[in-house]
Amino acid sequence: xxxxxxxxxxxxxxxxxxxxxxxxxxxxxxxxxxxxxxxxxxxxxxxxxxxxxxxxxxxxxxxxxxxxxxxxxxxxxxxxxxxxxxxxxxxxxxxxxxxxxxxxxxxxxxxxxxxxxxxxxxxxxxxxxxxxxxxxxxxxxxxxxxxxxxxxxxxxxxxxxxxxxxxxxxxxxxxxxxxxxxxxxxxxxxxxxxxxxxxxxxxxxxxxxxxxxxxxxxxxxxxxxxxxxxxxxxxxxxxxxxxxxxxxxxxxxxxxxxxxxxxxxxxxxxxxxxxxxxxxxxxxxxxxxxxxxxxxxxxxxxxxxxxxxxxxxxxxxxxxxxxxxxxxxxxxxxxxxxxxxxxxxxxxxxxxxxxxxxxxxxxxxxxxxxxxxxxxxxxxxxxxxxxxxxxxxxxxxxxxxxxxxxxxxxxxxxxxxxxxxxxxxxxxxxxxxxxxxxxxxxxxxxxxxxxxxxxxxxxxxxxxxxxxxxx
Amino acid sequence: xxxxxxxxxxxxxxxxxxxxxxxxxxxxxxxxxxxxxxxxxxxxxxxxxxxxxxxxxxxxxxxxxxxxxxxxxxxxxxxxxxxxxxxxxxxxxxxxxxxxxxxxxxxxxxxxxxxxxxxxxxxxxxxxxxxxxxxxxxxxxxxxxxxxxxxxxxxxxxxxxxxxxxxxxxxxxxxxxxxxxxxxxxxxxxxxxxxxxxxxxxxxxxxxxxxxxxxxxxxxxxxxxxxxxxxxxxxxxxxxxxxxxxxxxxxxxxxxxxxxxxxxxxxxxxxxxxxxxxxxxxxxxxxxxxxxxxxxxxxxxxxxxxxxx
Numbered sequence: 093x094x095x096x097x098x099x100x101x102x103x104x105x106x107x108x109x110x111x112x113x114x115x116x117x118x119x120x121x122x123x124x125x126x127x128x129x130x131x132x133x134x135x136x137x138x139x140x141x142x143x144x145x146x147x148x149x150x151x152x153x154x155x156x157x158x159x160x161x162x163x164x165x166x167x168x169x170x171x172x173x174x175x176x177x178x179x180x181x182x183x184x185x186x187x188x189x190x191x192x193x194x195x196x197x198x199x200x201x202x203x204x205x206x207x208x209x210x211x212x213x214x215x216x217x218x219x220x221x222x223x224x225x226x227x228x229x230x231x232x233x234x235x236x237x238x239x240x241x242x243x244x245x246x247x248x249x250x251x252x253x254x255x256x257x258x259x260x261x262x263x264x265x266x267x268x269x270x271x272x273x274x275x276x277x278x279x280x281x282x283x284x285x286x287x288x289x290x291x292x293x294x295x296x297x298x299x300x301x302x303x304x305x306x307x308x309x310x311x312x313x314x315x316x317x318x319x320x321x322x323x324x325x326x327x328x329x330x331x332x333x334x335x336x337x338x339x340x341x342x343x344x345x346x347x348x349x350x351x352x353x354x355x356x357x358x359x360x361x362x363x364x365x366x367x368x369x370x371x372x373x374x375x376x377x378x379x380x381x382x383x384x385x386x387x388x389x390x391x392x393x394x395x396x397x398x399x400x401x402x403x404x405x406x407x408x409x410x411x412x413x414x415x416x417x418x419x420x421x422x423x424x425x426x427x428x429x430x431x432x433x434x435x436x437x438x439x440x441x442x443x444x445x446x447x448x449x450x451x452x453x454x455x456x457x458x459x460x461x462x463x464x465x466x467x468x469x470x471x472x473x474x475x476x477x478x479x480x481x482x483x484x485x486x487x488x489x490x491x492x493x494x495x496x497x498x499x500x501x502x503x504x505x506x507x508x509x510x511x512x513x514x515x516x517x518x519x520x521x522x523x524x525x526x527x528x529x530x531x532x533x534x535x536x537x538x539x540x541x542x543x544x545x546x547x548x549x550x551x552x553x554x555x556x557x558x559x560x561x562x563x
Numbered sequence: 564x565x566x567x568x569x570x571x572x573x574x575x576x577x578x579x580x581x582x583x584x585x586x587x588x589x590x591x592x593x594x595x596x597x598x599x600x601x602x603x604x605x606x607x608x609x610x611x612x613x614x615x616x617x618x619x620x621x622x623x624x625x626x627x628x629x630x631x632x633x634x635x636x637x638x639x640x641x642x643x644x645x646x647x648x649x650x651x652x653x654x655x656x657x658x659x660x661x662x663x664x665x666x667x668x669x670x671x672x673x674x675x676x677x678x679x680x681x682x683x684x685x686x687x688x689x690x691x692x693x694x695x696x697x698x699x700x701x702x703x704x705x706x707x708x709x710x711x712x713x714x715x716x717x718x719x720x721x722x723x724x725x726x727x728x729x730x731x732x733x734x735x736x737x738x739x740x741x742x743x744x745x746x747x748x749x750x751x752x753x754x755x756x757x758x759x760x761x762x763x764x765x766x767x768x769x770x771x772x773x774x775x776x777x778x779x780x781x782x783x784x785x786x787x788x789x790x791x792x793x794x795x796x797x798x799x800x801x802x803x804x805x806x807x808x809x810x811x812x813x814x815x816x817x818x819x820x821x822x823x824x825x826x827x828x829x830x831x832x833x834x835x836x837x838x839x840x841x842x843x844x845x846x847x848x849x850x851x852x853x854x855x856x857x858x859x860x861x862x863x864x865x866x867x868x869x870x871x872x
Contacts, residue, residue, distance in 0.1 A: 158595040166769040
């Protein structure tokens, strides 16, 4: 274990109220929850957190939270999870304490105020607060909105109530040209801010429900959706490029360690001289320059048929990013027959233009427009047979749905046997593999298959490549 | 160098003091930046700073060194960086000279008793070439050590850093251990192109720097370019924000916003209209494909705004 900084012998932090239920205990509970949500919080991190809390003032929540975040959450994803867990943890802790002590809020004042409130004016105010993104205004208005628009005790399902109130307020991210020109909702509200307002609504509704029932609902673990960093298709494209940059590094250095030191390496004069000092200046043992790894050669084969429509944009962006990073790369798209698109990507630097050019000119559909893997493999083998060698990597992007046509895994096996490595990225969740006309398992015998329809899965794929080669 | 107030460099008083100090050094710190810098100085832990390119990761180290009155020692990482270039290297030319000078002094007759002296001598500090990490460790004055773009190096190099980052010492086989005389403030930056090892992260505080929000960036631009009219500056950060939302190879960084502000100032622009934007957009966008996208998407928006006004 590492020491948590500072000279030895100094106690970590002047933490008040030691013992179970005291502050230490609470922080440990929080770490337990963080671990439960998949954050790797070690003992050394925990000690750091205590040390950090000893150095800052506790009067500001943001400082307290930032200090914990800096010591406990060490990647953007972990940071995002941390914020969610932190919110949930302290919200529940406060509410549990309120329930225990029987503290409630009187709603009478607000209700009385409500009678004189113009609902249309309230809608506008809320929309303005959402547009400006002011947290405190949104929080206050969320309570008013609940008082004004929630119907009695609500449906009992928080998500439904939240959406009902949002609709009643007319908060939408699309432009609403029907509204008057000075209405803040007219040009459409930022999606991210609307989401934040929904969170305020949800929290206030939850608070009200806890107060009503005087008990805490069971804790809800974070879902994939909560966990995902807010992102749109644009960030996705950037993320794909980032992952592919990793992939490039990995493929470029792999096989390097296996080759080891071999014949005709160049002598590194500087290091040889340095080594010769041990033998009085006589260069007895020669030191060599490390060999530069050869550039990898990659063949990418991408399915663009209708069964993978949703995934093909993703795949094409992977292809596009690959072309950015590798010089020795040939790419093919296929449906019924195969067509080389290397030139398209080399000519068109813009992703959109490239994908349009492909759908226009590739000419991969023949008669039916259904994928014919058997034919594609035969054609591919013919095309690249002479260029396949053990240093080549073949990557297939496709769902392995043959539409009942012969899969010809023997031809695919021949391709794999000639290439050094073959990977298959399947855009379907593993659950659906081999259902219906999917024949992925007969292909998987010859290659390594990955489930891949999100960027983080693409990252998993890269990590799998990173893992030390077993062969 | 010793004229610097060591009190100041040892312990900043509080988070607000750090924020104010960084501001005086020309760096506007966001909320967590000042706090993490403060903790780094207080706890003596290295800080791992991650974020997209051009959000001021390196600049933070420079500002910290100015604020703390410490020298900045910088190690720029790249693929294939090894110990000889990062830690230390024996000055073998000088060592050879020393050996030859020793033997020549005896009229070409090798004197066996002198050998021990020579051996002792050539592996002493005099013959050691200190590289950045060694310099930072051995410096009598506390320094700020910046290990820039750590994600560009290999994993092996990271492993080598572990000894340095947790114990602030370096082992040299011929000489023994060199321990830090003073504790440097260490910043590691990463553009997140590669996942760093858990072991390294474990030893660091973590700071994620993102593009600043509109108001914060406006403040930064005004700090660096105070002569630019307020309205133009606001328009500028709005447009930069719009450009960052697009799918670009290289989104404009803060440094580029500042460059653009200076360019507009030189041109004496009073507003960012479509024409000015087209003429000066190459300051913030530097890929040909990006230029087309930006001209198309943002240019149109500006025109619409201009015609509405």
